[in-house]
Amino acid sequence: MRYVLLIAWREFVETIKTRGFWIGILLFPALIVLGVLVPRLIEKKGIPTRHFVMVDRTGTLAPVIRTALAERELRRQEEALVEFARTAKYQEPFSYFVSSNRVLDLPGWKQSAGTNWLGVRGFVAPKPRFAEVPLPEGVRDEGSLETVAEALRPWLRGDRKLTSAAGEAALFAAVLIPTNLAELAARPNPAGTNVTAGLQYWSENLADTALLEAVQTPVNAELRRRAYEGRGLDAALVRGIEQTRAPVVSLNPKKAVGEEQVGLSDRLRQWLPSAFVYLLWIAIFSVAQMLLTSVIEEKSNRIIEVLLSSVTPGELMLGKLLGIAAAGLTMLATWIAGMLLVIAWKAAGVTPEQAAAAGAMANLPLDVAAILRTTWLLPAFVMYFLLGYLLYAGLIIALGSTCNTIKEAQSFMSVIIVFLMVPLFTMTFIPRDPNGTLATALSWIPPYTPFVMMNRMTADPPLRDVIGTLFLLVAFTGFVLWGAGRVFRIGILRTGQPPKLVELLRWLRKP
Amino acid sequence: MHTPALELREVTKTYGAFTAVDRLSLSVPAGCVYGFLGPNGAGKTTTLRMILEIIRPTQGTISVLGSPSALAVRRRIGYLPEEKGLYKKMRAWSVIAYFATLKGMSPAVATRRAHELLERYGLKDFADARTEALSKGMGQKVQVLAAVAHDPEFVILDEPFSGLDPVNQTVMEDIITDLRARGRTVIFSTHVMAHAERLCDRLVIIARGRKLFDGTPAEARGTLPRRVRLALEAGGEPAADLPGVLGRVQLPDGQWELQLGEGADPQAVLAACFARQIRLRSFSAEEATLHDVFVKLVGPDATEARFR
Structure with a gap:
C-alpha cells in the first residue's frame, strides 16, 4: 500500500503541475461566467x-x-x-x-x-x-x-x-x-x-x-x-378580451397539504441533477485524458520497466487510478466549492421576504442551498462519481496500456466517447419521465448507471432500482478493475501492434 | 562460499513458437562484476527482465539474493533498462528521489541522496533541470543514478554504455568500478567488448537464447589458440615445423601469423627460431581478445554486433 500511495502521490503532484489541469480547472467556471456575461455585454455594447x-x-x-x-x-x-x-x-x-x-x-x-x-x-x-x-x-x-x-x-x-x-x-x-x-x-x-x-x-x-x-x-x-x-x-374592447388568460396553479401531490404549490425550487429539484450529470461527464472525460497521457508516457519512455522492477503491475495501476482520481476530484471539488461559495455569498443576509420581493431568480441560490441540504444529492454524487470514475478509468487504463502512442489510443477513446454520448443525449428526457421505461432500462446498464441514477435521484426512484443498480454497478466496476489488472499486466510491457479483441479476451483468461 | 547473488536454473522463456531463452543456467557470485555478452536478439534483455520478475519464465527457477522472487528483495536491487526514458516534466533530482522512494527509501533521505549523487557525478548544475532539457548522455546518467540511488546490493544495467560519448563512457565505468569497490554485485549487458574486457570479473556469452560461454575473461581468451606474429628479415616463409604451431597465414603487411596449439608456449617458438638461426625483424606473442572469442563463439550471429 505504501508503494501505491507513493505512485498516487507522484501522479497527483505531476498532474496538478500540468498546464492542462489549470486550464481545465479555470475553463469550466470561465465558460459559465462568459456564457452569462457575454450576451449581456453584447446586448449593452455590441450591437450598433x-x-x-x-x-x-x-x-x-x-x-x-x-x-x-x-x-x-x-x-x-x-x-x-x-x-x-x-x-x-x-x-x-x-x-x-x-x-x-x-x-x-x-x-x-x-x-x-x-x-x-x-x-x-x-x-x-x-x-x-x-x-x-x-x-x-x-x-x-x-x-x-x-x-x-x-x-x-x-x-x-x-x-x-x-x-x-x-x-x-x-x-x-x-x-x-x-x-x-x-x-x-x-x-x-x-x-x-x-x-x-x-x-x-x-x-x-x-x-x-x-x-x-x-x-x-x-x-x-x-x-x-x-x-x-x-x-x-x-378595437380597445377586442384587445382587452384577447388578453384573457385562465390562471393555472401547478401543484405537487407529494407535498403536504397547504404546501403543494410548485415553485421554482421544485423545478430546480428536477433539473439540478442534470447539472451534476454534466459535471460527472466532464470530470470523467478530463480525467480519462490525464490517465491516458500518463500511461502512454510511462510506456513509450519505457519507464515502466524501472517501475515494474520496484512495484507489481497491480500496485502501479492502483496508484495511477488513485492519483489521477485525486486530481480529478480536486478539480471537481474546486468547481463545487466555487459554486457553493457564490451561493452562500448571494444568499447571505437575504431574508425570505426580501428574496420574494426580488423575484424568483434572486431566490435561486437559497433554493439550491436548500436542495443540497435536504436531499441526498451531494453524497449520491460523490458515490456515483467514484464508481463511475473507477469504471471508466479501469477501461481506459487497460486499453491505454495496450497502446504505444497517444494516436493509437485515440481510436480506442473514440469508441468510449461514442458510448459516453448516450447519457448526454438522454439527459434531457430523463427528468421529464424519471421513473419511465427509458430511465429504468438505462439505469440497469452499469456504465450508464452513475449518470442515469444521478438524473433520477430527486424523483424518488423505487428502492429496488436504487439498490439493485448500485449492487450491479459495484459488481461490474469490480469486474472491470479485475480485468483491467489482467490486461494492464500484459499490455504495459508489450510493444508493436495493439492487440485484437480476441487476444484481449485471451489475456483475461490467462492466470 | 557465500550464496550467489543470482542463480538461474534451466530457465526457458518462450513466446508462442519462439524460444527467447533456452534452458539457461547461471550463477553470479556476490561482489563481482558480471558481463552479459551476446548479439542483438540473443535473449539478454529477456533474461534480465526475468531476473527482475518483470516477466515470468516459462520454465526453470531463478533465485535473486537468495529469494525466489525479485520483488520480495526489490529494495536491494537496482535496475537500468535497455531503453532509456525519464518523466519529461520532472526535475532530475526528483526523478532520482522518486525511484529511490519506490525502493523503500524515505522521501527526505532519498532527496538528500539524489543531490549528493548528482554532485558527485558532475550534474550538480542540472539538478533542478527538467529531464526533457537534458542531453541524451546526461539523461542516461540521471537514470543510472536513479537505479543506484537506494544503494542496492545488486545492480542490473542493461546496455549502460549505449549512446554515451567516450567521456561519459568513462564516467559510467567509474560508477561500475565504484560499485564493485563497495562490494556490490553488478550485472551489465553490452555489445562493446572493450568495456567487458576492462570491467568484468566474470562473463557469460549467449546467442539465440543459449549459453555459449560462462567464466572469467582469462578463461574466455583461453578458449582460443594463442597466436604468434613474426616478420622475417630475409622475407620468405617460416618453417612449418616450429614447435606447437598448427597453422600459418601471411598477413597483408607481409608479417606471418602462426596459430599455436593448446598449451603451446610462444617462448618455445622464439627459442626454435633462434636455434635454427632464423633472423627475425619482429616477434610478438598475441593474446586472443574477447572480441575474437565472441566472434568465434557467436559466429554468423555476431555479424550485426560487430558493426556497432
Whole structure:
C-alpha cells in the first residue's frame, strides 16, 4: 500500500503541475461566467445602432411604426434606469423610489421627476437600437418602389455610406410599404408560403431580424385595429378580451397539504441533477485524458520497466487510478466549492421576504442551498462519481496500456466517447419521465448507471432500482478493475501492434 | 562460499513458437562484476527482465539474493533498462528521489541522496533541470543514478554504455568500478567488448537464447589458440615445423601469423627460431581478445554486433 500511495502521490503532484489541469480547472467556471456575461455585454455594447430608411406609400403606417419604435426605445431606457438604480452606488436621486432591495418604483419616479427623469447623474442612456434616417442624397421618393429600391442598392450593399454631421454610418435596412398593403393582407397569414408582394424589407443582414420584428408588430396591430373598426367593433374592447388568460396553479401531490404549490425550487429539484450529470461527464472525460497521457508516457519512455522492477503491475495501476482520481476530484471539488461559495455569498443576509420581493431568480441560490441540504444529492454524487470514475478509468487504463502512442489510443477513446454520448443525449428526457421505461432500462446498464441514477435521484426512484443498480454497478466496476489488472499486466510491457479483441479476451483468461 | 547473488536454473522463456531463452543456467557470485555478452536478439534483455520478475519464465527457477522472487528483495536491487526514458516534466533530482522512494527509501533521505549523487557525478548544475532539457548522455546518467540511488546490493544495467560519448563512457565505468569497490554485485549487458574486457570479473556469452560461454575473461581468451606474429628479415616463409604451431597465414603487411596449439608456449617458438638461426625483424606473442572469442563463439550471429 505504501508503494501505491507513493505512485498516487507522484501522479497527483505531476498532474496538478500540468498546464492542462489549470486550464481545465479555470475553463469550466470561465465558460459559465462568459456564457452569462457575454450576451449581456453584447446586448449593452455590441450591437450598433441600426440605421434604416422608410418609404411609406400608404401615408398612414409610418407614424404608427415610428410611435411603436419610440415606445420601444423608451422601455429600453427605463429598463436600463431600473438596472442602474439597482446596482449604482449613488442612490440619492432614487432614495424615495428605491425599496430596501433596490427595486425602482418607476411610475412614481417618472411622475415626480417629470420630463427630466432620464437626466440622473452617472446614468448613461443606452444607444438607440434603431434610428430612422432620411433618404440619402440623390434618392427620391418617386416612381415605383422598385425604382426606389434600385436607387438604394449601393447604400444597402455597403458600397456607399450615409453621411451626416455625426459621421459616416452604414444603411442597415430599407422598409418600403406599398400603397395597397391593406389589400394584400392575408387572413390567416400565409407564413412561409411564397409571398411576392407586401411590405418590403431590404437588408443584407439575414441574422439580425430585430428591426423587421419591430416594424412588423405595430403594422400588424394597426391593420387588425383597422379591420375591427371597419366592421364596427371596438378595437380597445377586442384587445382587452384577447388578453384573457385562465390562471393555472401547478401543484405537487407529494407535498403536504397547504404546501403543494410548485415553485421554482421544485423545478430546480428536477433539473439540478442534470447539472451534476454534466459535471460527472466532464470530470470523467478530463480525467480519462490525464490517465491516458500518463500511461502512454510511462510506456513509450519505457519507464515502466524501472517501475515494474520496484512495484507489481497491480500496485502501479492502483496508484495511477488513485492519483489521477485525486486530481480529478480536486478539480471537481474546486468547481463545487466555487459554486457553493457564490451561493452562500448571494444568499447571505437575504431574508425570505426580501428574496420574494426580488423575484424568483434572486431566490435561486437559497433554493439550491436548500436542495443540497435536504436531499441526498451531494453524497449520491460523490458515490456515483467514484464508481463511475473507477469504471471508466479501469477501461481506459487497460486499453491505454495496450497502446504505444497517444494516436493509437485515440481510436480506442473514440469508441468510449461514442458510448459516453448516450447519457448526454438522454439527459434531457430523463427528468421529464424519471421513473419511465427509458430511465429504468438505462439505469440497469452499469456504465450508464452513475449518470442515469444521478438524473433520477430527486424523483424518488423505487428502492429496488436504487439498490439493485448500485449492487450491479459495484459488481461490474469490480469486474472491470479485475480485468483491467489482467490486461494492464500484459499490455504495459508489450510493444508493436495493439492487440485484437480476441487476444484481449485471451489475456483475461490467462492466470 | 557465500550464496550467489543470482542463480538461474534451466530457465526457458518462450513466446508462442519462439524460444527467447533456452534452458539457461547461471550463477553470479556476490561482489563481482558480471558481463552479459551476446548479439542483438540473443535473449539478454529477456533474461534480465526475468531476473527482475518483470516477466515470468516459462520454465526453470531463478533465485535473486537468495529469494525466489525479485520483488520480495526489490529494495536491494537496482535496475537500468535497455531503453532509456525519464518523466519529461520532472526535475532530475526528483526523478532520482522518486525511484529511490519506490525502493523503500524515505522521501527526505532519498532527496538528500539524489543531490549528493548528482554532485558527485558532475550534474550538480542540472539538478533542478527538467529531464526533457537534458542531453541524451546526461539523461542516461540521471537514470543510472536513479537505479543506484537506494544503494542496492545488486545492480542490473542493461546496455549502460549505449549512446554515451567516450567521456561519459568513462564516467559510467567509474560508477561500475565504484560499485564493485563497495562490494556490490553488478550485472551489465553490452555489445562493446572493450568495456567487458576492462570491467568484468566474470562473463557469460549467449546467442539465440543459449549459453555459449560462462567464466572469467582469462578463461574466455583461453578458449582460443594463442597466436604468434613474426616478420622475417630475409622475407620468405617460416618453417612449418616450429614447435606447437598448427597453422600459418601471411598477413597483408607481409608479417606471418602462426596459430599455436593448446598449451603451446610462444617462448618455445622464439627459442626454435633462434636455434635454427632464423633472423627475425619482429616477434610478438598475441593474446586472443574477447572480441575474437565472441566472434568465434557467436559466429554468423555476431555479424550485426560487430558493426556497432
